[in-house]
Amino acid sequence: MDFLQRFAIPHPSPAIYASMVAIALVSIAIVAGLTYYKKWGYLWTEWLTTVDHKKIGIMYLISALLMLFRGGADAIMMRAQLATPEAKLLDAQHYNEIFTTHGVVMIIFMAMPFIFAFMNLIVPLQIGARDVAFPRLNALSFWLFFAGAMLFNISFVVGGSPDAGWTSYFPLAGNDFSTSVGTNYYMLAIQISGIGSLMTGINMCTTILKMRAPGMTLMKMPMFTWSAFIANVIIIFAFPVLTVALIMGTTDRLFGTNFFTTGNGGMDMLWANFFWVWGHPEVYILILPAFGLYSEIISTFSGRNLYGYKSMVASMVLISLLSFLVWTHHFFTMGQGALTNSIFSVTTMAIAVPTGVKIFNWLFTLWKGKIRFTVPMLYSIGFIPLFTIGGVTGVMLAMSAADYQYHNTMFLVAHFHNAIIPGVVFAMLAGLTYYWPKFFGFMLNEKIGKSTFWLLSIGFILAFFPMYITGLDGQARRMYTYSESTGFGALNMVSFVGAALMAIGFVTIVWNVYYSFKHSSRDIGSDPWDARSLEWATHTPVPVYNFAKVPQIRSSEAFWDAKKHGHQLFTGKQEEIHMPNNSGVPFIMGMIFFVCGFSFVFALWIPAVVSLIGIFVCMGLRSFEKDHGYHISVKEVEETEKLLGGASK
């Protein structure tokens, strides 16, 4: 019994028991459904073992959407608790767990897979490649992310959720103050998915550097590919820092080391520094691909080439450099002294310059364009003013002297949601709508899509703008309640209404997918938006080899110039195509990593060591494996091409 005790929830509540039942029922339903419809084989051969970047992208996309709802449920619970003063919906402990998991889920398990989804789906198509450089490693990246996400998500029904904030500052996150296994989950789940992210970074950089179609010089790459490249460079430099910090946090908690403790020389501020040396670049890892998507969408629906291509690239490079030089602004109040704070104030404000350049470039792209107000375009147009407000409040926060007023208040919460929701979430939804037909063969309904946009935008403004005011008035973040005399009640109620509108908005996305699946036309051709870059030059749905013939590139808007100026993209004779084999090993390794992480969380040393050995055995077997992929014959390619509607334009 003692042994089983550790798996129990330390702070149970009816909601958690309900979740347990729900999880069990859904799992049974999935297993029963797969068995009844005899889909196990299909699942294994088409998805679990796939190394195809498009299918991996779709799996990232589905995971990201699921996690969006998981994190959204946390958000609506928080807003409901704060809607009225001294509410009793959640107690302090429960509230702590919810804001912690909300942050981690949204950043690591929603936003990250969302951008990886688009990188996987789009980058190889935009550069005219058949897959990424290391397709099998790509599958492993996905399964590590998936294992990390599942590990993190079982925490609230097995052993208890982390409750030290998504930043997990020590000594609060140490054993003395966080006694449940929650923070162990935090350390290990993020570690596992972080290793996956690092591998994606290496994979994507190699792909973009070496696998571009002939003629596509770096300065002829589509803007989304540029943004993905820079984001992946940041990943390579930032994620190892997180890896080390998490290892240290894990050993502090599991083996009693003294990295971040308050005794025996430990230094809690070291964690804060390491966390943000990763954490600040991390937000640019998320926002740069979002900028890339906006660039594609704005130029497509303005019917114009992207304004200031070179300055777009230069500003992203500059942002990536500056992103590593600003981390201290996250803790101006924690005692660095005036000189350090001033330096980091200046570097932080400097980021506004390249970002401003990008904003003006988008505006100049719109200028005199023939604008089509489609759903992706609505998100992009909404993004520009809303994100600018987020940026301006960011510059306010960058002033270290003034930050003493803003620090740890709702003002900060309003600011970063103001940057992330119009910046990243809108971009993801715009990208989702824009690229949906390419991968699923039908368009999402425009009417429902527009109502989603308005619900989300109005909901967002109502939810977060009041926080600027209560924050300046001193409402602290991460507090589970406040007294009536503070007068924060009315504005918090407005926030709750906004959050509810956003929740309805997200539900309409699901409705839209269902409705469009039922009613949308399947006859949409390969270029439904009249777009400009190479991913639209192949068929819909995209054949497994992407392009029958490798395209020849002459400009950064290759497909547009092919349509309008008669550039020939596909010349030469059809050749045999070489493709990588599927493999079940990445999936199996992901599962072993899950077991390994779980064992470490609960300090179960025997399964931990066994699963570690299992991981190394998988790597060893891979070393000896002979895997030369397979070839698709000319005849087969020609037949597929004919079936999909002749050689593409």
Next chain:
Amino acid sequence: MKIDHSQPLEYSTDQNQLNILGFWIFLGAEIMLFATLFTAYFTLEGRTGTGPTPAEIFEITPVLIETLVLLTSSFTIGLGVHAMRLGRKNAMITFFTTTLLLGLVFLGVEIYEFMHYYHVGATYQTSAFTAALLTTLGTHGAHVTLGLFWGTFIILQVKKRGLTPETANKSFIFSLYWHFLDVVWIFIFSFIYLKGMM
């Protein structure tokens, strides 16, 4: 698979070139990993709490042996890759085996060194300094251990399959890894041991 005979064997196919570039990028990430460890070490080296200071526990003899052995192994793997370029399979296997044996000696001395720290009261839990020291050394040592297994697998494959574009590619990448561990050790030797003993 197209083989370009104007290139050395390890660069001769497209996939081989991708592998080598990818591994260089991976080494970039490894540099960040060790840079972070060094940062932690330099931050914490003076924070010894009630435990010993660096000067009290470092011993020059085992460290010198480790350094000598690891530097030599980097040289022998260079000879191994040179032999590979000349197509001399047996010479290459000999040099690679020598490299791994030297690596094994390095690891043995490092284990002795860790036991010494344990005996003089510098354990993993003693202080922030010992935790940072043992994590940095341990991460490097874990890399060497992994390298011993990896290198053995590659030697077995070269023995069985001969020098093909694949085996040459793997051997070359392994040599990059091994040289990298040597470079990291030079930093450990200079900035952890020598600095700590001064």
